[in-house]
Amino acid sequence: MSVEAPAPAALPQSRHLATELPGPKAQELLTRQQAVVPSGVASLMPTFAVRADGGIVEDVDGNRLIDLGSGIAVTSVGASAERVLTGVQEQIRQFTHTCFMVTPYEGYVAVAERLAELTPVPGPARTALFNSGAEAVENAVKVARTYTGKTAVAAFDHAYHGRTTLTMGLTAKSVPYKRGFGPFAPEIYRVSGSYPFRDGLSGDEAADRAIDQLEKQIGADALAAVIMEPIQGEGGFIVPARGFLKRITQWCRENGVVFIADEIQTGFARTGQWFASEHEGIEPDIITTAKGIAGGMPLSAVTGRAEIMDAAHPGGLGGTYGGNPVACAAALGSIQTMAEERLAERAVELERLAVEHLEAAQQQDPRIGEMRGRGAMLAFELVDPETKAPDAALTAAAAAAARAQGVITLTCGTYGNVIRLLPPLTISDELFTEGLTIITEALKEA
Structure with a gap:
C-alpha cells in the first residue's frame, strides 16, 4: 500500500476521530x-x-x-507555515546543496546575522550551523575546550543534551537514552542543579551547593565548560529557582569557565521570550539552538561570543550538510513568522x-x-x-x-x-x- 497525501487544502482546525487509533x-x-x-x-x-x-x-x-x-x-x-514553505520552494528551485565549506551561499550568512541580533550573547557574536541539537552541543563543547585549553565539562542532574556518545554522557536519564550504550566520553561530570519542587532550596542555596561541587569535585582550573538548559526539558520541564542561573554564570565568568546555555527546546519564542535565558537575565557565553529554529527542517546552531567561537582553527568546525541552504531558507521564514506574528x-x-x-x-x-x-x-x-x-x-x-x-x-x-x-x-x-x-x-x- 502506498500512502499519498491529499491534495493541498485548508486543514480544518477541529478534532475528528473517523476511526479508532490506529485505523x-x-x-x-x-x-x-x-x-x-x-x-x-x-x-x-x-x-x-x-x-x-x-x-x-x-x-x-x-x-x-x-x-x-x-x-x-x-x-x-x-x-x-507559509513563509517557511515559500522560502523552501524558492531555494529548491535554485539549488539544494553545495556544502558551505566548499561553495558558500548567502542563506547561511543571513541566518548567522539574525542569530547575532536575537541571541542574548554579550558583545559581537559568531554562529556555526549544523544539523541536530546533539551536533550543536558537541561542537559547543569542542569550541569551549579549544578556547580554554581545558577538557572537563560539567552538566546537571536531570539534564538532557542528546543521544550521541558525548551528549549521552551529559544526559542524566538512563532509560531510554543511555542504558546499554556505554562507555561514554570521558571528562564529563555531573553536579546538583535546582529543582524547587523536590529540593526546596532557594536559588542562592542551590547555587552554593552546585558551586561547592564544581570546585571540590572538578576544579575551575580543569573545567572548560558548564552546560545547562534554562528550563530542563526531558528532565521534567524544571524551572530553576530564581537567581540560580545568574549565580552559576557569574561563577563561570569569574573563573574562566565557558557557560553554555542549551536552548534547543526553550529557544525561539517558546517560553514567551526569544530565548529562555532572557527570563533569568543571563548572557551565556555560548547558546545552542535547534528544534524551533527552522519550522521542521533539520538545522541547529552554535552562537557564541566572537572571541570564543573564533578559537577553533579553520576547518575545525563544519560538516557536509551543516547549514543546508534549504534549511537556512526555512529558518529565515520561521524567524520572520515569529517576529511578524508576535x-x-x-x-x-x-x-x-x-x-x-x-x-x-x-x-x-x-x-x-x-x-x-x-x-x-x-x-x-x-x-x-x-x-x-x-x-x-x-x-x-x-x-x-x-x-x-x-x-x-x-x-x-x-x-x-x-x-x-x-x-x-x-x-x-x-x-x-x-x-x-x-x-x-x-x-x-x-
Missing part, C-alpha cells in the same frame, strides 16, 4: 514498519501523519488530532490559558503536585498526594487515554511522571483548551 490504514503501515524499522525507533502515536497545519495533525485514516507536541517543540510556527506574545497567552485550566484542575485533584514552565513550554508533575512520590504509572495511563481520544500528548521527567505541553504557537484558543480538557478528564479517569 485500518495505520495498522497496515504499522505492520510494514515492524518489518523494516528496528524496535529501538519507537513511535508515540499509533498512526501515520499525512498533513499538518496550525494545531492539527491529520492521519492516513482521516483522523484529525490536536497537536500538543509540535514534533517535540519543532513546529512552533505550525507544520505548514509569537512570543502568543506563547504568553497560551500560558495564561493553561495555567487557568490547570490551577482549577489542581484544586480538584491533589495528584497534580506542581505545574510549571513558561510560555508554551508547560508541564504538570503527577505524584502520590500523601508522599509526593512520583507516579509514573498514573502519568502513562492518563497520557495514553488522551492519545486514544485524539490528543498528541507527551510525557517527560527523570521519574517519568510529568505531562508536558508543547503546542504550536499558532494553535487556536479553542483547540488548546479542548486538548487540555481531554488530558485533565483522562487524568480523572486514570
Whole structure:
C-alpha cells in the first residue's frame, strides 16, 4: 500500500476521530514498519501523519488530532507555515546543496546575522550551523575546550543534551537514552542543579551547593565548560529557582569557565521570550539552538561570543550538510513568522490559558503536585498526594487515554511522571483548551 497525501487544502482546525487509533490504514503501515524499522525507533502515536497545519495533525485514516507536541517543540510556527514553505520552494528551485565549506551561499550568512541580533550573547557574536541539537552541543563543547585549553565539562542532574556518545554522557536519564550504550566520553561530570519542587532550596542555596561541587569535585582550573538548559526539558520541564542561573554564570565568568546555555527546546519564542535565558537575565557565553529554529527542517546552531567561537582553527568546525541552504531558507521564514506574528506574545497567552485550566484542575485533584514552565513550554508533575512520590504509572495511563481520544500528548521527567505541553504557537484558543480538557478528564479517569 502506498500512502499519498491529499491534495493541498485548508486543514480544518477541529478534532475528528473517523476511526479508532490506529485505523485500518495505520495498522497496515504499522505492520510494514515492524518489518523494516528496528524496535529501538519507537513511535508515540499509533498512526501515520499525512498533513499538518496550525494545531492539527491529520492521519492516513482521516483522523484529525490536536497537536500538543509540535514534533517535540519543532513546529512552533505550525507544520505548514507559509513563509517557511515559500522560502523552501524558492531555494529548491535554485539549488539544494553545495556544502558551505566548499561553495558558500548567502542563506547561511543571513541566518548567522539574525542569530547575532536575537541571541542574548554579550558583545559581537559568531554562529556555526549544523544539523541536530546533539551536533550543536558537541561542537559547543569542542569550541569551549579549544578556547580554554581545558577538557572537563560539567552538566546537571536531570539534564538532557542528546543521544550521541558525548551528549549521552551529559544526559542524566538512563532509560531510554543511555542504558546499554556505554562507555561514554570521558571528562564529563555531573553536579546538583535546582529543582524547587523536590529540593526546596532557594536559588542562592542551590547555587552554593552546585558551586561547592564544581570546585571540590572538578576544579575551575580543569573545567572548560558548564552546560545547562534554562528550563530542563526531558528532565521534567524544571524551572530553576530564581537567581540560580545568574549565580552559576557569574561563577563561570569569574573563573574562566565557558557557560553554555542549551536552548534547543526553550529557544525561539517558546517560553514567551526569544530565548529562555532572557527570563533569568543571563548572557551565556555560548547558546545552542535547534528544534524551533527552522519550522521542521533539520538545522541547529552554535552562537557564541566572537572571541570564543573564533578559537577553533579553520576547518575545525563544519560538516557536509551543516547549514543546508534549504534549511537556512526555512529558518529565515520561521524567524520572520515569529517576529511578524508576535509569537512570543502568543506563547504568553497560551500560558495564561493553561495555567487557568490547570490551577482549577489542581484544586480538584491533589495528584497534580506542581505545574510549571513558561510560555508554551508547560508541564504538570503527577505524584502520590500523601508522599509526593512520583507516579509514573498514573502519568502513562492518563497520557495514553488522551492519545486514544485524539490528543498528541507527551510525557517527560527523570521519574517519568510529568505531562508536558508543547503546542504550536499558532494553535487556536479553542483547540488548546479542548486538548487540555481531554488530558485533565483522562487524568480523572486514570
